[in-house]
Amino acid sequence: MTRGENVRSSGPEQQSTGSVLMIRPATFYSNPETLESNPFQHAVEAPRAGTLAAAQAEFDAAAAALADAGIDVVIAEADAAADTPDALFPNNWFSTHADGRVALYPMAVANRRRERRPELLRTIAAQRGWKIRSVVDLSTLEAQNLFVEGTGSLILDRTHRLAYACRSARTHDAAVESFCEAFGYRSVIFDAHDEAGRPIYHTNVMMSVGPTLAVLASGLVAPGAGLRRVFDALESSGKTLLDLSAAQVSEFAGNILFLNGSLGPVVAISRRALLSLSRAQRLLLEQHARPVVCAVETIEHLGGGGIRCMLAELFLPEA
Secondary structure (H helix, E strand, O other): OOEOOOOOOOOOOOOOOOEEEEEEOOOOOOOOOOHHHOOOOOOOOOOHHHHHHHHHHHHHHHHHHHHHOOOEEEEEEOOHHHOOOOOOOHHHOEEEOOOOEEEEOOOOOHHHHOOOOHHHHHHHHHHHOEOOOEEEEHHHHHHHOOOEOHHHHOEEEOOOOEEEEEOEOOEOHHHHHHHHHHHOOEEEEEOEEOOOOOEOOOHHHOEEEOOOEEEEOHHHEOOOHHHHHHHHHHHHOOOEEEEOOHHHHHOOOOOOEEEEEOOEEEEEEEHHHHHHOOHHHHHHHHHHOEEEEEOOHHHHHHHOOOOOOOOEEOOOOEO
């Protein structure tokens, strides 16, 4: 694969896909290189073998639950020699698009950069009869200390060409705009902080956009022009809003992904996230998609990412 030109996509994509890539962990522990910027992540002294086994069991159960809902789950093994404790969060290093392009993203810390495996995407595409037309390699922005960590940093409304992003040490305006220029999106950039005043490290822990429903913790967004831009964009794209509290964000209720199941729309959501929702919120969610519940507490607690982070959407066209 070679680096692709910055050409705009020819038209809107479907918002949701029925195919995802999951990377089964070969190493798993609380990543010391990301701990400072991720308050969702906890350092716990525990035997690594037992921790890995627990994460693998949660991974396998989540993959099976999604497959049972009719999702095409492509599973690849992490590179054990690379020692990448966050490899099971592949959505941060790449995204695929319906025009056959792939984006590679600049990552904030060194050991996460080792997760990038474009050759794996080429192999999967060949096996599945999909076409990769070109690669837009944004990882070169790392030399300028500019980062945008895939669909952790970017919440993409693919149909309306909107890229929502909250600023943080892992999400910089210039990198967001580089993606938008390459792929024909309009940026909706804002500031958001948790109750302790810390920047939300990844947009996808507080926001998700499906075909008809958007989930957002609007109370964490800094008031002013940024919040108005978010609300205006959601309204103009016709989304119903499910608003979350800060406490629900801490339970990963924003870290969900809308997908196309065999019997209709589904939403991948963790057990603790679903339990945090009120009855009214759950009913609203179920009006738009059937929950596929995944128990990933070990991964959430030590990795600081949830089920959405474990799923890299596959939108590639047939060859």
